Amino acid sequence: MWRNLASNVLTLLIVGLVLLAGIIGWGQRQYVAEGPLEDAMCLQVPPGSTMSRVADRLAADGAITNATIYRLGADYTERSNQLKAGSFLIQPGSSMEEIVAEITGDGLSTCGTEVIYRVSVASQSVRVRELDAATQDFEVVAEFDPLAVEDVPAEYTSALDDVATRYRVIVAEGVTSWQVVNAISGSNLFTGEVAAVPDEGSLAPDGYEIRPGDDRQAFLDRMIAAQTERLFSAWENRAADAPVDTPEEALILASIIEKETSVPEERRIVASVFANRLEQGIRLQTDPTVIYGITRGEGILGRGIRQSELRRETPWNTYVIEGLPPTPIANPGLASIEAALDPDETDYIFFVAKRGGGHEFAVTLDEHNRNVAEYRRWQAELEAESESTEN
Incomplete structure (x- = not known):
């Protein structure tokens, strides 16, 4: 009898283990399977929330099929204690596993x-969206x-009070290091002091995720590290006949290209003009270098360049000096760095702005003079239209 009883118990135990294994397997499949959410949702996770509360909220909103499986899955993967406060976009059909990964x-x-705090060449702006x-x-x-x-808009104040708000600083191509330091020094999103204005050209223009209270110097260090990595990568992939001899020269030339054109398709053509001038021993004669010699990158000139300033000798005035200036004149983006290290192959020596944006390029001085005359006619028309409107 005892032998039969033991056999029955063993059989029940095996059956139970098989059932348990089946349940566990089913739960695992449910955890990673496509979820029932039909439309994207913004999941709010307040400070102090627990994974159990989040599970109940997701189940109530129809984002998951089973709150218990969700909780057990988060516990099993040791993510329950990694829950973050914030607002998280949950895509349609997200599995429980994907949702847990998103919020942890x-x-x-x-x-x-x-x-979004945007720092551009001529202005700064804060946008709440x-x-x-x-x-x-x-x-x-x-x-x-x-x-x-x-009077700061109420929407901005409300956003600062919301722990779920996301923050980004966008630094445009062509801003100077002084402009970046000036912007973050005046922003209440940062704390701490800046040790010194970083070297010109050493900051990578880009969009950066931040959190209120981030240290100003640490933010600048992030930008420096990013620019260093970009320059190294571009230098490693430079053309065999690149017009510069060092990464530092590449950064200088890239900064001039950045200030001369905002048209992406023109960068390598503009780079070819400067490459041709450098090769032929012709002065670069570019206005942005003259302006930098006047402002030292501290703000914008806000007026036209005077003839006396074109003749004034500064370390950056390429109408006076030979070759490249001693430092960059702004912080160039990656596209301009790559253009400086791999220009188009052209015979162009000159360029001037044209109607509708961009530039007209020329090989000969006669052709360039015709383009300049056309540019001046266009400018005169604009001035006449402006005076007519004012009157």
Whole structure:
């Protein structure tokens, strides 16, 4: 009898283990399977939330099929204690595994409200926008000049009070290091002091995710590290006949290209003009270097260049000096760095602005003079139209 009883118990135990294994396997499949969410949603995770509360919220909103499996899966993968506060975009059909990964990652919000601090050559702006999870389109709810506004928009204040707000600083190509330092020094999104204005050209223009309270010097160090990496990569992939001899010269030439054109398709053509001039021993004669010699990169000139300034000798005035100036005149983007190290092959020696944007390029001085005459006629027409409108 005892032998039969033991046999029955063993059989039940085996059956139980098989059933348990089946349940575990089913739960694992449910955890990684496509979820039931039909439309994207913005999941708000307040500070102090637990994975259990999040699971109940997701189940109630129809984003997951089983809150218990979700909790057990998060526990099994040891992610329950990695939950971040914020606003997270959950895509349609996201599995429980994907949702857990989204809300336990780097903690940067991917939906809801976003504050963008933009630093451009001529201005600074703060934009507050909100992402519609359904359409995944951003709607701007406030925009202002942080240097000129007296009454900060309520939408900005509300965004700062919301722990789920995402923050980005966008630094445009062609800004100077002084302009970047001036911008972040005046922003309440940062703390700490800047040791010194970084070397011109050493900062990588780009968009950077930040968090309120980030250290100013640490932010600049991020930009320096990014530019160093870009320059190294571009230098390693330079053309065999690149017109410069060192990475430092590449950065100088790239900064001039950056200031001369904002048309992407023109960068390598502009680079070819400077490459041809350097090869033939012709002075670069580029206005942005004259301006840098006047301003030292501290703000914009805000007026035309005087003839006396074109003749004034400064280390950067390429109407006076031979070859490249001693330092960059701005912080160039990657495209300009690559253009400096691999210009198009052309015979162009001259270029001047043209109607509708961009430039007219020329090989001979006679052709260039005709282009300049056309440019001046266009400028005169614009001035006449402006005076007519004012009267």
